[in-house]
Amino acid sequence: MQLELITEQEVETLKAAIRDAENIIVLGHKSPDGDALGACLAWTEYLKLWGKTAHVIVPDAFPDFLKWLPGTDDVLRFDKQTDEVKALCQRADLMFCLDFNDTSRLEELQEVIALSKAKRVLIDHHLNPTIDGIVTISHPEASSTCELVFRVICQLGGFEQLTQQIAAPIYCGMMTDTGGFTYNSTRPVIYTIIGMLLTTGIDKDKIYRNVFNNYSQWAIRLRGFLMSERLCVFDEYHAAYFTVSRRDMKRFHFVKGDLEGLVNEPLRIKGLKFSVSLREDDRHDNLILVSLRSVDDFPCNEVAAEFFNGGGHLNASGGKLHCSLKEAEVIMQRALLKYADRLKA
Numbered sequence: 001m002q003l004e005l006i007t008e009q010e011v012e013t014l015k016a017a018i019r020d021a022e023n024i025i026v027l028g029h030k031s032p033d034g035d036a037l038g039a040c041l042a043w044t045e046y047l048k049l050w051g052k053t054a055h056v057i058v059p060d061a062f063p064d065f066l067k068w069l070p071g072t073d074d075v076l077r078f079d080k081q082t083d084e085v086k087a088l089c090q091r092a093d094l095m096f097c098l099d100f101n102d103t104s105r106l107e108e109l110q111e112v113i114a115l116s117k118a119k120r121v122l123i124d125h126h127l128n129p130t131i132d133g134i135v136t137i138s139h140p141e142a143s144s145t146c147e148l149v150f151r152v153i154c155q156l157g158g159f160e161q162l163t164q165q166i167a168a169p170i171y172c173g174m175m176t177d178t179g180g181f182t183y184n185s186t187r188p189v190i191y192t193i194i195g196m197l198l199t200t201g202i203d204k205d206k207i208y209r210n211v212f213n214n215y216s217q218w219a220i221r222l223r224g225f226l227m228s229e230r231l232c233v234f235d236e237y238h239a240a241y242f243t244v245s246r247r248d249m250k251r252f253h254f255v256k257g258d259l260e261g262l263v264n265e266p267l268r269i270k271g272l273k274f275s276v277s278l279r280e281d282d283r284h285d286n287l288i289l290v291s292l293r294s295v296d297d298f299p300c301n302e303v304a305a306e307f308f309n310g311g312g313h314l315n316a317s318g319g320k321l322h323c324s325l326k327e328a329e330v331i332m333q334r335a336l337l338k339y340a341d342r343l344k345a
Contacts, residue, residue, distance in 0.1 A: 005148065005151050098149070180208065
């Protein structure tokens with residue numbers, strides 16, 4: 001099965017850029033998920049095979065359930081290590097932008113990156129990339145950025161050198177960005193890649209447990225509470241949403257990652273097509289973080305763009321609102337009315 005993504009000229013451009021670089025940084029987006037962090041860690045580990053030292057930089061914290069991934073102790077957070085990150089960005093001569101299509105997804109880090117003179121390489125699977133690079137690897141049809149990283153490594157001739165330290169983050173990213181291979185995961189190449197990753201000796205079952213069975217008792221209680229007390233189901237629209245307030249999070253000792261994937265849970269209701277999570281930001285007033293999930297051909301990304309200042313994939317998108325939680329619910333209900341015909345179909 002064909003794994004190639006880029007032209008031979010792009011392969012040579014990429015090889016030359018890596019070979020000539022002295023200061024490399026690898027960037028992931030704000031609130032990095034399993035795909036962003038997995039891609040960054042795997043690519044950085046791969047660069048070691050070239051004799052290169054690269055620094056993974058993210059804007060802020062990643063979920064606790066990803067801290068088992070090899071290399072997380074060396075990840076630099078802009079919100080905590082600001083001066084060090086600024087210095088690295090200033091010195092960088094090569095920058096890899098992984099799992100984001102626009103530098104706005106770096107938020108506070110965006111201004112620092114804009115000043116960098118480093119050559120840019122984009123590897124991403126989101127629509128409409130705006131980052132100009134010496135090589136742009138953009139495939140929105142891909143399951144994940146980790147899938148693309150694996151395929152690029154293979155095209156650069158790196159598969160025979162693949163280690164578990166590279167394979168485990170790649171598998172983790174592919175798994176998390178498809179909800180355990182339950183959506184955006186019907187392309188046969190995905191399972192070819194999984195088979196190839198397993199030849200390195202990674203334990204895919206343990207990786208699953210590390211990610212999905214690694215919650216505190218408080219996280220489980222919070223998730224149950226939200227599904228019981230905060231879930232609003234609209235049978236006529238085959239849709240549901242739930243809210244998460246700061247008070248709820250404080251009551252159940254919320255830490256980042258506790259609600260990862262919960263937006264998918266309502267989709268287990270028979271006939272449901274569309275699920276949305278509206279969560280108050282735990283640090284900023286009047287900021288609502290929105291996650292949207294759907295099945296079949298209902299377009300999360302269209303709803304996210306039209307009502308929630310966001311975007312993403314057909315069945316998995318995100319956005320944000322600058323308002324109260326109550327106002328966010330009104331907007332949510334307005335979105336349901338606008339898309340009623342498509343939801344009822």
